[in-house]
Amino acid sequence: MADLELLSILKRSVDAWNEWRQTHLRPGLRPDFSGANLCQLDLNRADLRRAVLSGADLSGAQLNNAVLAGAEMREVNLSDASLKNSDLSEVDLSHSEMTNINFEKANLEKAKLVQVVLYRAQLSRANLNRADLQYSDLRVCNLAYANLRQANLKHAVLTLSDLQHAELRGANLKGADLRSTDLSRATMGGTNLTRANLSFAYIERAVLQGSSLRESIFVNVDVFRSNLNSADLRGAQLDGTDLSTALFDPKRLKR
Numbered sequence: 668m669a670d671l672e673l674l675s676i677l678k679r680s681v682d683a684w685n686e687w688r689q690t691h692l693r694p695g696l697r698p699d700f701s702g703a704n705l706c707q708l709d710l711n712r713a714d715l716r717r718a719v720l721s722g723a724d725l726s727g728a729q730l731n732n733a734v735l736a737g738a739e740m741r742e743v744n745l746s747d748a749s750l751k752n753s754d755l756s757e758v759d760l761s762h763s764e765m766t767n768i769n770f771e772k773a774n775l776e777k778a779k780l781v782q783v784v785l786y787r788a789q790l791s792r793a794n795l796n797r798a799d800l801q802y803s804d805l806r807v808c809n810l811a812y813a814n815l816r817q818a819n820l821k822h823a824v825l826t827l828s829d830l831q832h833a834e835l836r837g838a839n840l841k842g843a844d845l846r847s848t849d850l851s852r853a854t855m856g857g858t859n860l861t862r863a864n865l866s867f868a869y870i871e872r873a874v875l876q877g878s879s880l881r882e883s884i885f886v887n888v889d890v891f892r893s894n895l896n897s898a899d900l901r902g903a904q905l906d907g908t909d910l911s912t913a914l915f916d917p918k919r920l921k922r
Contacts (some may be wrong), residue, residue, distance in 0.1 A: 669701055681709070690870075701723060703723045705725050706725060706726045713730065715733060719738070721742055721743065728745070734753070736756045740763065742763055744763070747767045748765070752771075757774065759779040760779065760780070761891045764783075773793045787806070795815045798818050800819060802821070810830045821843065826847055829848075831853065834854050837858065856876045861882060866886045873893045891913070892912070898915070
């Protein structure tokens with residue numbers, strides 16, 4: 668349950684909260700705002716490192732340039748909130764509602780985002796390196812230029828999302844739904860796409876060198892000038908996909 672005294676200071680102003688935290692918060696203590704109603708608040712530049720915000724309502728809140736590293740934020744409502752350029756490294760946002768959220772250029776490295784709703788989220792140029800996004804709803808998201816290196820996207824739904832120029836080397840997309848996703852010029856060397864559904868995806872000029880596409884649905888995929896050298900396509904459904912337009916050595920292509 669939220670600490671009412673701390674909640675009052677935070678709601679007074681960000682400057683009041685940051686000053687109080689710097690001068691009064693004892694080392695090791697975690698500010699408790701769990702279950703608090705913080706919707707629509709201006710929390711830009713707030714220092715909420717390691718705060719407990721689980722179950723809080725932050726819908727429509729402004730948290731641009733805020734520091735939330737290591738915060739506990741399970742089951743929060745962040746729909747329509749803005750967290751541009753914020754630090755959310757190692758934060759736990761599992762099971763949270765984040766429709767229409769703006770995470771542009773945010774740092775979500777090693778963040779836990781299991782089974783979250785990120786429908787229509789703005790994540791362009793966000794850092795999701797080694798983030799855990801398995802079983803999450805990322806439909807119609809903007810992930811252009813995002814860093815998803817070694818991220819766990821197992822069984823995530825990314826239909827109609829924009830992943831142009833995204834960095835996905837070493838990511839786990841096993842069983843993911845990537846139908847009609849734009850992966851043009853994305854870097855996916857060594858990516859696990861086993862049993863993923865890539866029907867009607869755009870993968871023009873992308874790098875899939877050494878990736879696993881085993882038993883994937885690779886139907887009607889645009890692979891123009893993509894690098895498929897050493898890609899593993901054993902058991903993949905390839906109806907309507909013209910691999911002759913891709914760049915690869917047929918003798919090295921695993922089938």
